[in-house]
Amino acid sequence: MKKLIVILSFAFLLPVTMTFAQQKEPTVLDGIYVKEHVPARKPVPYHHLREADQMWNKKIWRMIDLREKINHPLFYPLVKTDDRYSLIALIMASVESGDLEVYDTGDDEFTTPMTIGQIDANFDAIADTQYVDDVETGESKQTIIPGVRNNAEVTRLMMKEIWYFDKQRSMLEVRIVGLCPIRMAPPKQAIGEEVSDADEEKELTPKKVLWVYFPAVRPILANHEVFNPFNDAERRTFDDIFFKRRFNSYIFAETNVYDNRIIGEYRYGLDALLESDKIKDWMFRIEHDLWEF
Numbered sequence: 001m002k003k004l005i006v007i008l009s010f011a012f013l014l015p016v017t018m019t020f021a022q023q024k025e026p027t028v029l030d031g032i033y034v035k036e037h038v039p040a041r042k043p044v045p046y047h048h049l050r051e052a053d054q055m056w057n058k059k060i061w062r063m064i065d066l067r068e069k070i071n072h073p074l075f076y077p078l079v080k081t082d083d084r085y086s087l088i089a090l091i092m093a094s095v096e097s098g099d100l101e102v103y104d105t106g107d108d109e110f111t112t113p114m115t116i117g118q119i120d121a122n123f124d125a126i127a128d129t130q131y132v133d134d135v136e137t138g139e140s141k142q143t144i145i146p147g148v149r150n151n152a153e154v155t156r157l158m159m160k161e162i163w164y165f166d167k168q169r170s171m172l173e174v175r176i177v178g179l180c181p182i183r184m185a186p187p188k189q190a191i192g193e194e195v196s197d198a199d200e201e202k203e204l205t206p207k208k209v210l211w212v213y214f215p216a217v218r219p220i221l222a223n224h225e226v227f228n229p230f231n232d233a234e235r236r237t238f239d240d241i242f243f244k245r246r247f248n249s250y251i252f253a254e255t256n257v258y259d260n261r262i263i264g265e266y267r268y269g270l271d272a273l274l275e276s277d278k279i280k281d282w283m284f285r286i287e288h289d290l291w292e293f
Helices: 002-024 069-075 087-097 116-122 214-222 238-243 270-289
Strands: 054-065 128-133 140-145 154-166 171-185 205-208 211-213 250-254
Touching (some): 069 238, 087 116, 154 270
Antiparallel strands (some): 128 140, 154 171
16 A cells, blocks of 8 residues: 555656756757867867977967957957857956966966956056036036956967977977967046047057966867857867967067067067068978988
8 A cells, every 4th residue: 555655656746847857958049959069178188298309499479460360260259159258258257267377467487376456457447436427416426437348459469389399209399388468558548538539549559468378278278169150060169279270470589698589679660570480481490400311
């Protein structure tokens, strides 16, 4: 008799449990399947490298202009769209969630961590106190205006990397060490102040925002996709773009005896671009000179 009561109880509770489970399942899916490949991806591991196998290396700094068409996947979307972030938005979201530690702009050796407040200061996104007229009473009262980060102002990306020749694999390879988003800061204006034509003509000032240690951010980059103009089902990830060198850049500095001075300190305009190509060509010849025939 007891067994019969237990069986009847399970038979009564089973439809209720199934109905509750069905209610918990999502009823709206923006697509035709749940994406599982990219969120579960891991970064492509580097090849093992011994110091004895490293015949030659050179540390250089590159500049990526995010306004170039080939670099647009790193710049867009300006607002989160279809679960996609821009590179700077992804970095900031990871910093705010505590998943990523970033470093001071004056330290490309990654020894001085930065706080959210320091990053906001580099974005000029500091809260300000202003006297604002109350619409109902007409009286002025103190109001705190929160600062807002404008990710669209980050239009350049500095990249620190090391090129080396691995004699074990007989290859010239590169490893990215760090990334530094650069914000093109407009002239400062008081809140509510109108921008004049003269102010709009002033040149934007490049300002470093933070330094990111690239090996630490790779797992995050590998789990977020970027836009593929040809196939939405086969989108790349941020890690794919950097690992496969699917971007355009130019060299603006290399290690040298003059305190690692940048090319812009002794070459200007077209001469600076030619000097950049000269360094790239020199590295190309180094690779061939290390071969034995």
